[in-house]
Amino acid sequence: MTKKPASASAENPDTPPTQVSFWEAFVFWLKLGFISFGGPAGQISIMHQELVENRRWISERRFLHALNYCMVLPGPEAQQLATYIGWLMHRSWGGIVAGALFVLPSLAILICLSWIYIAFGEIPLVAGLFYGIKPAVTAIVVQAAHRIGSRALKNNVLWAIAAASFVAIFALNAPFPAIVAVAALIGYLGGRLAPEYFKAGGGHGKADKSFGPALIDDDTPTPEHALFKWRHLLKIAVIGSLLWLIPMGLLTASHGWDYTLTQMGWFFTKAALLTFGGAYAVLPYVYQGAVDNYHWLTPLQMIDGLALGETTPGPLIMVVAFVGFVGAYAKAVFGPESLFLAGAVAASLVTWFTFLPSFIFILTGGPLIETTHNDLKFTAPLTAITAAVVGVILNLAMFFGYHVLWPKGFAGSFDWISALIALAAAIALFRFKQNVIHVIAACAIAGLLIKMLL
Numbered sequence: 001m002t003k004k005p006a007s008a009s010a011e012n013p014d015t016p017p018t019q020v021s022f023w024e025a026f027v028f029w030l031k032l033g034f035i036s037f038g039g040p041a042g043q044i045s046i047m048h049q050e051l052v053e054n055r056r057w058i059s060e061r062r063f064l065h066a067l068n069y070c071m072v073l074p075g076p077e078a079q080q081l082a083t084y085i086g087w088l089m090h091r092s093w094g095g096i097v098a099g100a101l102f103v104l105p106s107l108a109i110l111i112c113l114s115w116i117y118i119a120f121g122e123i124p125l126v127a128g129l130f131y132g133i134k135p136a137v138t139a140i141v142v143q144a145a146h147r148i149g150s151r152a153l154k155n156n157v158l159w160a161i162a163a164a165s166f167v168a169i170f171a172l173n174a175p176f177p178a179i180v181a182v183a184a185l186i187g188y189l190g191g192r193l194a195p196e197y198f199k200a201g202g203g204h205g206k207a208d209k210s211f212g213p214a215l216i217d218d219d220t221p222t223p224e225h226a227l228f229k230w231r232h233l234l235k236i237a238v239i240g241s242l243l244w245l246i247p248m249g250l251l252t253a254s255h256g257w258d259y260t261l262t263q264m265g266w267f268f269t270k271a272a273l274l275t276f277g278g279a280y281a282v283l284p285y286v287y288q289g290a291v292d293n294y295h296w297l298t299p300l301q302m303i304d305g306l307a308l309g310e311t312t313p314g315p316l317i318m319v320v321a322f323v324g325f326v327g328a329y330a331k332a333v334f335g336p337e338s339l340f341l342a343g344a345v346a347a348s349l350v351t352w353f354t355f356l357p358s359f360i361f362i363l364t365g366g367p368l369i370e371t372t373h374n375d376l377k378f379t380a381p382l383t384a385i386t387a388a389v390v391g392v393i394l395n396l397a398m399f400f401g402y403h404v405l406w407p408k409g410f411a412g413s414f415d416w417i418s419a420l421i422a423l424a425a426a427i428a429l430f431r432f433k434q435n436v437i438h439v440i441a442a443c444a445i446a447g448l449l450i451k452m453l454l
Helices: 006-011 022-035 039-054 060-072 077-120 124-152 156-170 176-193 230-255 260-274 279-293 299-310 316-331 339-370 376-405 416-430 436-453
Strands: none
Touching: 022 039, 022 077, 039 060, 039 077, 039 124, 039 436, 060 077, 060 124, 060 176, 060 339, 060 376, 077 299, 077 316, 077 339, 124 156, 124 376, 124 416, 124 436, 156 176, 156 376, 176 376, 230 260, 230 339, 260 279, 260 316, 260 339, 279 299, 279 316, 299 316, 316 339, 376 416, 416 436
């Protein structure tokens, strides 16, 4: 008798999906690496739709619990979430494959685009495509904020936390770590004083309809490999430290501490460890360091790199690959005859140092988090943090909207064509439930046609 594939489980909502093989998961993670547009909010939305709603590989409550942990960590939360779920399903190698495939397609694409950008200058074709994609990305982030908010904001207390978070970051310019810390404190105290408001997954409404039994369900026992063990923690910590020390040591020993690639490795390690809130929170830090301190690229190049990061699949923080490529290419670190090689090596190097901590965080912290998914004193702070992040994402959507609709600031003219593209994308996403990739493709074509006619 042939096993029914897990992907067919959506046709039988009352039947648990069959066990997913490593290679079946491998194919999905590879596909995700090519379709994960829309920044962290959009990527998390895609994963929820695919893994929770359609395939039912993991239940919504377990998905949100893992997401809460990733939101607390420094680094790209969507990539960390993919790593976490891959690890939970198929041990350490499952996590490594899921996290790596989330990044590698984007790295390859950005190396190619960065080379075209720096070597050949402005390209009308790419400019036209970007013109249509930017408003679409704005609509995607708004939709993702709505999806996450509808799942996370279960009561007035969590709504109030989200609203306070928005005011704090929008009006007061509060740092994201401070918002996380205050939300965690509120959740900790609330879990003790009013636990009914901070129960993760409680009070399901229409947004939390049952999708049927999942492969990793609410009451599925934690697998053996995901149980906390001090020996495993020490092993991962040692291996992770060596994976950082060896390349950094080789660069320092062969070229010195002030060498461009050595400084890139050190700077992006700090970026990975010292910034919370994912790509959006780390971008100002990267801009300040890459443009103002190290002069690896100009302000205009940084803005163009951000546009590339916004409109390619993978984490938005992959803009670091653009920074590395342009910086090493411009400084000709391998000599004038090897400019592309210098850029490609630098892009790969900064990607390594930026994402290595994320793998270590998941593989060392995952077992501890898995032991807490039914413990309110741990889940309440994370539930409050998720509510706060909804407010931060809404602020980011407004930030995108401002730069797309008023490209020269409020003193300049309103871009009504971009507004119409954004409105059309929003209608397609909210009203007609269109696929994110289809919306991006349609808006890209529209932008190209408009630029050709103007």
